[in-house]
Amino acid sequence: MGRLTKAHGLKGAIKLELFTDDPGRRFVPGAVFTLQVPTSSPWHGKKLELVELRWYNQQPVGFFKDVPDRTTAETLAKAILWIDQDDDADSGEDDAWFDHQLVGLRVIRDGEQVGTISRLEHLPAQDLLIVKTPTGEVMVPFVKAIVPAVDVQAGTVTVTPPTGLFEELPPEAEAGPEASVGPDPADTDPVD
Known part of the structure; x- marks a missing residue:
């Protein structure tokens, strides 16, 4: 509320x-x-x-x-x-849940549990699932592309996050797109 x-x-x-x-x-x-x-x-x-x-x-x-x-x-x-709500109460919308229905659900990635939902953050652009993992907290955008399935009855949320959301990226991946552009033009000899 x-x-x-x-x-x-x-x-x-x-x-x-x-x-x-x-x-x-x-x-x-x-x-x-x-x-x-x-x-x-x-x-x-x-x-x-x-x-x-x-x-x-x-x-x-x-x-x-x-x-x-x-x-x-x-x-x-x-x-x-x-507010106290019947756990079986329907939100009245497809693909919509009350916060209390999601908190505590297991978060599954590639068939393995990666954490549990500890809370939700409601932001103007989208909601975020705050997932408690063994190494800390991860903020997961609550959008269909990243969270394709929620099964309250089974107690699970399936995620398909982009690389790096739940794990550390190797140093070359952290450097960003400019690292893979190629040699710097200033380092090449001019053509005569």
Whole structure:
């Protein structure tokens, strides 16, 4: 539904980045949100209840129950808000899923698991799947050419990434296209 970006003021208000196109229906007093935060956060496994949503300079700002001051609000920065949804609920669109349906799915490349989806990033151009791998995190553009199959029932996402997305490139490949152009014309003898 949204992301808590940063504290606003001294009374526990938090600026929001909304992922819904209908905030008037979703962000009403009494709405309860499940938090997606790191397991080390004191908010892990907890829910937030919205007291009020205000708009300041065209930016949504939320006031939540049990968030009385700025210090508490700062501990919620970057938390993602979800609504409880039936896991079997259909998004209403083909090839569309709710974030909670994708988080935790195994990422498969050439029949082998390369990681699991830890979260999604919603950007203007496209969404990104953030895949936790044994060596760190990889941002995978969530487009059909790279993610041709999602099977929520099987718990898998199949990826066909370009070379270098999941592995280190050899030095000659990292040099870029100019490395394969050929000799520098300045290094050749002029023709008389």
